[in-house]
Amino acid sequence: MTIQEIVDKILAYHPDIGDRRTCDVIVGADPNRECTGILISIAPTVPIIRKAIEIGANFIFVHEPTFFSGYDDECEWLEGNDVYEEKLALLVDNGITVYRDHDHIHAHRPDGIFHYMMKHLGWLEYLKPQARGWEVVLPPTRLGDLIAHVKERMGLEHIRYIGDPDAIVS
Template identity: 40%
Template sequence: MKISTIIENMKKYHKGYGTIDEEKTRDKVLYGNVDQECTGIVTSCWASVDVIEYAIEKGANLIISHEALFWNHGDHQEWLEESKNSVYLEKRKLLDDHQIVVWRDHDYIHSGIPYKGDYIDGIFLGLAKKMGWEDKLIVNPINEFEPSLLCSTAYSFDHSIKAKDLAKELIDTCHLNGIKLIGNSNADIKKAAVLFHVFGDANEAIKNTDKSDVDCLLSMELIDFTYAEYLRDSGMLGRNRVALGMGHFNLEEPGMEYMLEYLDEAIGEHIPAWFKQSGDNYEYMTKDCCHDH
């Protein structure tokens, strides 16, 4: 099957097909010639150099990535061409030498994949599957966001779990190098929610959090100012609330791993496919680590 057909079939599988604006969507062919037969597929959150080399090793010529390829919103390459950026040129050569196509699946997978007669965000269903939380989903996040907070989906646990224990479970299960813990590290968590991006102005998030019964915010980006400050003060005043800063790619990566479960159905044909974790962006040096050495 040609790569162009695979991409079109993937789009049709999602709720957003026919409504997502093809001119404005982020879901573009980021690199390569789609008019070739597919030899294999690698899914990942980000087509890093390691992911590209993994695809080469597997003989796969299609990478389905959730995020941009060349380090900027919209994946523009002109500025890199003009400046003759050495890393860009070397990464591009890897793709050229092995005729690899990179297609971004961002807006479509978030728009929803079929699930129990309806649609659900494929990324956060993947997180639920990875963590064994599928039966703990509070709502179908495509149809109704958690109303008490600016979040995309929420999970309700049968029994409370300590913040540090949940952090360790996330680190172990999702193969992370670490997690930032902000707020009350002794919080008892019965309800967790995936928080939308907080880049700066957090007035609405702060107002909604104060009235919310969510104990744990699973965050993507979380800068030191505004919301993080509020959470620290909340913890110092004994509020039962904590944020676990997993990082953007780490939180969404399980959704790209779960894609392997429905890829054949979506494409309409079996094509060899593998998941490659793009991995934690950070390595951590802690105080204890420094003292050990």
Template identity: 35%
Template sequence: MKVREIVDSIIRETGVILDQGRTVDQIIIGDPDTEVTKTVTTFMATVDVILEAVRLGANFIITHEPTWFNGRDEKEWLLNDPVYMKKKQLIEENHLVIWRFHDYMHAVSDDMIYQGFEQDMGWGEYKERSKISQEEKNPLMKARLCYQIPEMKLKDLVMKVKESLEVKCARVIGNQEGICHRVGVLVGGGSLGLGNEKNTMEFMRRENIDTVICGDITEWTLSAYIRDASMLGLNKSMIIIGHERSEESGMKHLVSWLKQLLPEQTVSFIDAKEPFDYL
């Protein structure tokens, strides 16, 4: 199959219709008429991921996040940049095609990135799926991101998150002996509020959440709110694992979805890994 055919099949299967002039889900680089040898999925097409794809004999990379260091993968500002030029050369010399699969994954009725998170955490049965009013304006409330898990101490939940998601280092706010039961999960940039930084605190209050697991964080919003709450004696806590660790699971479990959709294709996962070393 050609890249174009695979992309069309994937989009059709999601059942989602997006404005092609606005979505970031585009062929980022390469010829869409390329015949696909093998396909790999990943959180982000870093140089390490590209080299591993080449080693595996894959020529089609499905990435969730940008290749060109900005949210919309705009590259005009990079044309004379040495990092861009060398990375582009590496991709082109190996005849790779990179397609971004982001907006469609989040737009399906059961967010595909969250599906991966739930599988790795073993939390599918704990997700609350109550109906939300059509008039609801807070996107975090609409997305139903609350899990009612068996009670456990914060320190034990931290260990479970680290083991289940292969997190090297988690930042934590709250009493280590505090009880976690109603957990809000805000993967990736969801913890920034999705357009309004107040949304996160409103989400936590209205859902009566005691613990938030999140990707990115702005240090004067939700983390400050939870820190103050904890210092005031309220049972509130937070586990910050970063954008990549909170979303990579979705790209790992995308492989089985793709194999069902495209059984004749060879598909595998490459872990982009945490972007940091911890000293």
């Protein structure tokens, strides 16, 4: 199966968002090649690209942009920028294609990213029935307990916060 065929299947899964411009684009090598492996990441950082090279994956599926702007297909202004050119060359020279799935996954109701985060945090039951976004009503809890829960569920070592950890929040 080619990378483009995989992207087409992903797009077929998403709701139709019409002809509006999106930031969901393909960057790097030709997507009409056979897929040798898929690496999924939030962002296509250089370490992620190097990991794809190491494991032999030629398709990186991400949510955030490859370069410095929301639109990876408008990078003319970066021509001559060493960081941009080296990162693009790392992709092309190693036959790696990046597909950004941002606007389409956010078009789901509930939002695809939001739904996964709420599920991962164990908070689906706290979504308001009419919610179409970030409306979550948690039972009253200590801020410190909430922080500990998020750290554990998300695998984080640290979270910055402002407030009294003994304060009750909901």
